[in-house]
Amino acid sequence: MYDPLVNNDIGCNATYPNSYWAQHVDTQPDTVTLQQDITTDVVVVGGGYTGLSCAYQLAQRFNREVTVLEANRAGWGCSGRNAGFVLRGTGRLSLAQLSQKFGLDIARVFHQEYSDAITQVRQMIAEGNINCDAQTPGYLKVAHKASLAADFPAQVEFLQRQFGYKAEYLSAAEVKSDYMHNTQAHGAIRFADCFGVNPLALAQGYAAMAQRSGARLYSGSPVTKWQRNTDGGFVLQTPQARVHCKQLVFATNGYTPKGFYPPLNRACLPVLSSIIVTSPLSEQQLQQSGLHHNQIVMDTRALKYYYRKLPDNRILFGGRSAVYGKDAEKAVYPARLLSALKNCFPMLDDLRCDYHWSGWVAVSYDDLPRVCEAESGLFYAGGYCGSGLSFSTLAGVRLAELTMGLALPDLPIYQGTLAPFPLPAFRRLGQQGYYQWGRFKDRFL
Structure with a gap:
């Protein structure tokens, strides 16, 4: 199985896993592989909830020219594999913990953001008439x-x-x-x-909405390398074509390949x-x-x-x-x-x-996600800690707003990048230690 801490290559046009979800979806989005060089305003790398929500907002709300590059198929990663839990929250900190860490006023803003995330999912389901077995x-x-x-x-x-x-x-x-x-x-x-919900059906519904709004979605089109141009824009290479853009959004989260963007890879386990x-x-x-x-x-x-x-x-x-x-x-x-x-x-x-x-x-590292402009013209969202279905949809909205220069809610998750793990090469040793402690705690404490 593809491993983000081991593999530089995420694959190309891989099929969905043999999951219950893949056996219970009506249709698949009509997408094609990118085969010729193009120029666009914004490139979104990753066709999961975050990327598709961002693309929909950019095209529908802001009338931007946006292209989504997905290595495999829409929802192939976590968006199509999760349990389909539309939860209130993200990260691993409760409102009580957020209150202790940041104060009650900030915790209340978090609470409102979590409410808005669930509302955003419901709104997308209704607007797109998405049959996802809610x-x-x-x-x-x-x-x-x-x-x-x-x-x-x-x-x-x-x-x-x-x-x-x-x-x-x-x-x-x-x-x-x-x-x-x-x-x-x-x-x-x-x-x-x-x-x-059926999470894969939801992701495919988001893909259809983005396409109907004018976003271009290319599957089987992994980004093999990318670099910044002298004019401040970016050029991205796929197996068969190159893409030039003014702004770049990484919506790869837990599926970011090793070496693709080291600051993001080092900041996630x-x-x-x-x-x-x-x-x-x-x-x-x-x-x-x-x-x-x-x-x-x-x-x-x-x-x-x-x-x-x-x-x-x-x-x-x-x-x-x-x-x-x-x-x-x-x-x-x-x-x-x-x-x-x-x-x-x-x-x-x-x-x-x-x-x-x-x-x-x-x-x-700090149990909270980030939605940010990591460097000039380059944006990402990630670190949802396994509670990302609703928030990643809203994160797509916030990413689109960031590219437009709009102010986001006054929350720590919008005020900086993800912090790198100390000694990132030893992340999995720490994970194994935590698993041993967790099993002991769950049984005896």
């Missing part, structure tokens, strides 16, 4: 230990009092009676505005997340498990599990995977996820795994 809203943050549930009422009160957000506390008994018979659910906080989708639940299994809802669910482990019931009554279940790309397809990882699922729902012991795939998420 499910009934609701997200359950589940305590996997009783000791962790003890603080949930205070967390809910904090959100209601300081942010006016109507989160809901659910006791273990309420989780069992109203949502599921998960033996490791000891209480939950319910967030009412989050929801699940690509982490594999792995997902399984089970066989459909029978009516008896639905009754036994109590899964009569489509809420998205994530637990409180350091190495989190996340899951939801899909429209055809299968269970999607995900968590951390291999450290290196070469190990991503090993059978131990889907087996481990299926075992964890059955530990939560022992009444589903005869479920089998029908799909398994993995994808990279980009973890930043």
